[in-house]
Amino acid sequence: MNHNQSKSGVRPAAAVQWLLALVCLGLAGMAQATGVGDFVVDSSRAAQLENCVEPTEYMRRNHMEVIRHQRDTTVYGGIRSTKHSLSGCVGCHVGYDADHKPVAINDKGQFCAACHNYTAVKLNCFDCHATIPEGEAWNQVMAVDHGELLPGVEEQADAAAAGSRAQ
Amino acid sequence: MSREPDRQVNQDRRRFMGAAAGAVAGSAGGVGALAVGALGYTAADDAAAAPRTEPVSDRHRWGMFVDTAKCAEGCTACVDACDQENGLNLQAEPHGSNEAKWQNQRAVWIRKVKLQDKTSGHVTNLPLMCQHCEHPPCVDVCPTGASFKRADGIVMVDRHTCIGCRYCMMACPYKARSFIHEQVDQKLTRAPRGMGCVESCNLCAHRLDEGSASTACADACAAEGHHAIVFGDLKDPTSAVRQAMAKQPSRQIREDLELNTGVRYAGI
Amino acid sequence: MSKRIVYREWLIQPERYWGLLAVLAAIIAIGGASALYMEHEGHWVTGMTNSVVWGLPHVFAVFLIVAASGALNVASIGTVFNKPAYKPLGRLSGLLAAGLLVGGLLVLVLDLGRPDRLVVAMTTYNFSSIFAWNIFLYTGFLAITIGYLWTMAERKGNYLQRPVGVFAFLWRLALTTGTGSIFGFLVGRTAYDTAVLAPMFVVMSFAYGLAIYMLVLMTSFEWDGRPIGPKILKRLKDLLGLFVGAVLYFTIVYHLTNLYGAKNTDFEAFLLANGGIYTLMFWGGWVLVGGLLPLGIIYHPRLGKDRNWIATACALVIAGGLAAMYVVIIGSQAFPLEMFPGKTVLAFGAPGDVGGAVAPYTPTLPELLLGIGGVGVAMLIVSVGIRVLQFLPESLSDKEMDGLAEAV
Structure with missing residues (x-):
């Protein structure tokens, strides 16, 4: 499906890439947040x-x-x-x-x-x-x-x- | 069953809760059968047995009866007990405030009032707190509905929606409400309190919710041996409060406003 | 084609204009800082207590809101009552009304215990509360006033001017009645438990709104060198005299009603004779400064024609109005709640806790600054409005006005 989109136009593909990048960033952030906040106080x-x-x-x-x-x-x-x-x-x-x-x-x-x-x-x-x-x-x-x-x-x-x- | 443990509660509520949890598990069925079968429905049973599992309902209306003849001059047991129970003693005067003003700014839920009859000179003492009206002016005027009457007749403030406009304080004929004028650093879990909201006596709602039909003030008064304050269910003819009210005439403060208060006084 | 009124932007020198804006901005900044301080520290830094729960900010807020409604009166006279002489005055009237209302509401909101929860007030309503209704009355007033201004300014909307004007007029009466009712419905308080309060607020709004309007009109014209003819000035000041007289009349009715009810005699004695600052504010502020003195000036054969004296009369009405609000709002809270008729309250709570006795209240500086900040906001809105849009007529000279009267 992604393929089709990229055929139909450049913009959706770019948007998807952006989205992916954002999700990755978000995941990274969350991973870090887990690092900071993944604790119950001992x-x-x-x-x-x-x-x-x-x-x-x-x-x-x-x-x-x-x-x-x-x-x-x-x-x-x-x-x-x-x-x-x-x-x-x-x-x-x-x-x-x-x-x-x-x-x-x-x-x-x-x-x-x-x-x-x-x-x-x-x-x-x-x-x-x-x-x-x-x-x-x-x-x-x-x-x-x-x-x-x-x-x-x-x-x-x-x-x-x-x-x-x-x- | 219910009234006996009630008295123990007054001594040690924690112990009671542990015991009641077991007792209820064992005897709830029996009590239920007794209440329905032999005595018909009495409200006290399900009120004063265990922590609440069903939302409060209008089967009960909590209230008080105050016999002013028994209210002793100079005794502040009820006030002190309320302060302890509801964390009011934890309020700290802000730095730079002046004492006289602070006395009018700190939150007070119950007051000892001393009156003298203008003609006869007769002196009357009484505790004054939120009167838990059936038609509370504070609820009528609250713009957000934060000031509300719980189904069981307790008038209180939902501080999650209170915007601190203080209109309820303007409307209350009893000066029952307090505005929190300062930052509050220390508070009890059972009595949340924060700057910028209004609060007042809630008939120790947390006790009722735990299954104990008592208030700190009534217990303290009884512990002093005065028994001037009787708390209970106004809708239950067999409750202590109704029994006490049946014995002598009582009045509402500002009866002319027809608010049908939940707190009644004898001897005023 | 009838004679057209020419409106022009406010053309005072830039230095003067920006200087004015700077001063107003400073006043507003100080007011804002006071509000932040009060919000951060809590209300203990004010003079307000559990006895006097509404203080000086409410005096200013209620005054501004009431005056806002009255300021629109000038436009109503022009469109609703078809007095051509008032037509050129309409636009400024609408702008001033909007400005005063915004100023008043800001003060009211910033004095809340939790101003951060304003969104709660906007989303959860209790419709048995007159306060909740007022939120609609106020925002509605603002919207209607803006619409009204549009019908006055846009030729395409001119035909709507009268219906919108009538609607605005009725809405305005409701708003002031509603504001008066905030107090009027407080059954527990002796001072407020009377129906006279609502109509009294309506008449007060006419007087205070017109006084502010006249001051703003005279000042803005003076600075810009635009002429105001003696005729229109006489009309306005005669109208002011009428309103001030009506306020005095309602004041008498209010107190007579209270005196008639035997249970209120204590309160009346407090207000009229032995209430200290409140008695002083009543006689000195409400009656003398806000009533008798301005009436004396307005109907004085010589002073009544002098612009400076007329402006003085307006200022006195405003000062008296603030005093009246102080008496109505604070005096009646300071007066003890009557809970135990026939009994003297010997003690009420811990020593220092007030009940059964007059509650002390001393306003603090932040309260005053917050209130003045609200006035600053109103004036800023008016200043910017007349500068960038065509609110002010070019001339109100007698010649111009005569032409107008003939043309219509």
């Missing part, structure tokens, strides 16, 4: 776990959506036990210093800041939200500890939709 609870609440690749790309869905569920519905709570993110991913004191998750080099600084994406969760687990209410981490984790908001919606279809 001292964090997350470091001992196989996976995040969703597959890592999925979380890398969609964590903001996932958090936002849970946000409305929590604020308006009062549900804090689904596996996508921001408070759960902080509880699991926060690093600890030599004295076992938690380090703010948005501090330089910590879990959130490492990637967000690298990609220059402003993060304003922590304008209001706590950056270390302190005075937590019920959240994902506790729900796991008590074996009461609820599925994510999207999964619940999917399940509900599947249920209604089945009927």
Whole structure:
């Protein structure tokens, strides 16, 4: 198909080349980003776990959506036990210093800041939200500890939709 | 089942959550059957058992009853407890601010108010917080809908959409709301707080969501032995708050505005 | 063919023009810096508190928005009420209205706790909020004014002038009523819980808008050496006198209504007798400077003909208007919420927390600078507008005006 395009005109071919170049650049950038940001902080609870609440690749790309869905569920519905709570993110991913004191998750080099600084994406969760687990209410981490984790908001919606279809 | 653990919760909520998780797993079926079969539906059961798994609904309406006769002069237990619970004690006066102004700028969710009758000289003490109106003026005026009433009657602010216009503060007849005037460095996970948004008492919504039907102020008042604040479900005739309200007449503050407040007072 | 009005760009010397722009730019930059400072530090650097939640920026913002609506009045008189003498004044009227509105809105927006979330305000609406409605009223006003200007300036659009003018006139009334209602619907606050507030805002808008309009007109003509005849000046100042008189009348009605309701007597005593700065602002600013003095000048047999005195009267109306806004917006917040009738509030929260007593408020410099910055923006828009486009008529001399009146 590419061949056909290049026959039909120079411009599409050039565009394709540009696109390819861009994708390569992007991949290279991502590879580097992975180099910088491919870590859970060693001292964090997350470091001992196989996976995040969703597959890592999925979380890398969609964590903001996932958090936002849970946000409305929590604020308006009062549900804090689904596996996508921001408070759960902080509880699991926060690093600890030599004295076992938690380090703010948005501090330089910590879990959130490492990637967000690298990609220059402003993060304003922590304008209001706590950056270390302190005075937590019920959240994902506790729900796991008590074996009461609820599925994510999207999964619940999917399940509900599947249920209604089945009927 | 529900009311007993409730009291334990007041002492140690963490321990309760662990225990409840197990207890509920074991007995949820039994309780459910009992509630539906023998007593009919009572709201307290599903409210105060386990962390919430279903969105809040209007089957409950949370509220309080304050018996001003029991509210002791000079006692600030409720205020202190609220400060601790909701991280209000973590607010720091900005450098270069002046003390008097800061007292009017820092966030306050609950206040002790002392009144004296102009004719008789009788002195009344009471705690004043968001009255959780059924028809809240703050919700009416909010341009973005950030100020909202949760299905279970709790009036609160969705700080994700609050733009800090402070119109709700203009509208509130109770001075219940606070604007965050300064950078907030320290906060609790359960009580997010940030510069430029408005907030107020949310009846310790995080406790309710965990399955504990209590508020910090009511617990603290009871722990002091005063029992002036009773918290509970206004829609459940068997709840402690309804029982207390049934025993004596109570009023709403600014009853003339017909806001149908969720907080009622006896002796004013 | 009837006599045509000739419009010309503002032709003052470049040095003077650029000098003016530089001054305005500096005022705006300072205002912007103040807003940044307030946003960065938080509102603790202002005098605003949890008791007085809207401060000096709102005084300026509401004043500018109200005046914007009034400034368009001159154009309405020309097109809607068919007074030929006002026709040449229409274009400047529209431009000034747009400028004042933009200035006022900027101040309002920059005083938000989270101005960065403006997009939220533009995308999520709560239609039970008069504030949300006002967002539409304001943006709509801007669009209509621009359309109105087009019908006045483009001959092809001339036939639309009257319908658009009528629409703009009605929209303008709605806008001022809406602005007044922002306060009028606050049931919890003694001062605001009255329907008189909305029509009072409409009349205030006429007065303040016209005063600003006259000052801008006289200044821009003076600098450019264009003539304004005594006849049109007399018309304008008589109109101003009428509006200022109407403001005073509504002021009396407002207070009488409040006094009639027994529960409001405390508030009235506060405002009229023992409210300190607010009482002073009311009598000294709102009534004397903004009302009686200008009326005295306008209807004085000699001073009323003197341009400088007329300009002084306009300035006094503006100053009085700001004082009136200060009393309406801040005075009524400083006055304690009446929660416990028949009871004295001995203590309200921690010591220093205010309730049951008059709340202190001292505006700080950044608030003032932000407000003035908004005025700067309005003036910048007008200056650039009249310089690059044909907004100002070449002459408003009596001869010109007589010709116009005969021609139509």
